[in-house]
Amino acid sequence: MQDLAVKLTPVRPLRAITEALWRTNPISKQVLGICSALAVTVQMNTAIVMGLALTFVVAFSNLAVACLRHAIPRNIRIITEVAVIATLVIIADEFLKAFLFDISKQLSVFVGLIITNCIVMGRAETFAINNSPPAAFVDGLANGLGYASVLVGVAFFRELLGAGKILGHAVIPQALYDLGYRDMGLMLLAPGAFIVIGLFVWLQQTLLKSR
């Protein structure tokens, strides 16, 4: 009975998602996908769209690779994975250009660069190629959401401290500016993202250790 359970590798969606959101988070624990996390987190709306685009790509590339896992010849394994990922990224980019044109303009090259995001390739290569399609799909979804959660978190602090806004709405009262409060320009620049992500990583490591 015990053996059977191991062989079937039951899909536990909730467990997979909480793991990827916290204990094995792709950004704050594995420190992957940092490049785009620096670039698109100046505002929350770009971060949300980027997070969703990556979640779409990693979930469906995992699904496709898992479905094909017995058919993919070992010697062109990586090329196959890249082809699948690239196709999905271009589809995501086309959709953004058609329906979220302004945000797609702001994201510019970074949607295309999802192809090179280590998270996508990493999940396809370490998980999807050895697991059933449902499990792989959930794993992709979980890791995408793990990435998106950190992105949105970083963007929240950068937009709030750097521009005094949340999702484009001014939240710091004018009275505070009149008293001499200033927005922190550093937060809008790439170093601001480094610092915020660094603090996230530190916080997470500390909390993980203290348990």
Added chain:
Amino acid sequence: MSDAAKTVLFATVLCVACSLLLTLASTGLKGFQQKNALVDQHRNILLAVGALEADRGYDAEEIEALYGRSIRCLYVDATGAVVSGDASQGGELPMYLYLKDGGEPAAYIIPVDSRGLWGRIKGYLALEPDGATVAGFAVYAHAETPGLGGEIERRWFQRNFVGKRIVNDAGEFVSVRIAKGAVKDAVRQELQPHFVDGISGATFTGTFLSQGLESILQTYEPVSLNFRTRGMLRIPENSKVCKTSPSS
């Protein structure tokens, strides 16, 4: 079947499947994308003449309504006269008029298509009806390095064009150029009205865009001359209607 043959077969099937998916996405969404591109061009024409508030988002309907109300597209010939009817003698240039509140032209807008460092820079340059003063500049498409040459799409760079002069005090055409660095340090006092602040780290973008603007302004010089000497442009009743499809 040998392993090699299997590999080739798999790769072929995968490629065909991927390209089918891409074709489907590309053709299926083309209509939406072209509409977005057109609205974006209109937005930039309105930005160039300063008809949009900087810190406010406009949706597509607002842009189209404002564009329809206040922008008129025309063709001019090599002498700077407006082309009438649907005569096509070649060498016609498209141009836009900004009719503030539907009255007299408050600016005329010429399309900019310049060489950049990595690709074409496309945008609009608006001039006031005196035919000499820049009313605004906007870029809607470029491939310059983000953060360096890419700054040409930013408001801070474009705002510097406002009020610059394309003719000198003697009335000769001199174009408007991008300085190497800040205008107040890099350019002699008497030439400062013809220069805008450059972008550090983007010397080539600045040089190419300066050359592009000069050649485009030179091409449209007959139109500007009309505005300078007569203060306006005579528009025939049956002026040629512009194509509505995006030019890019």
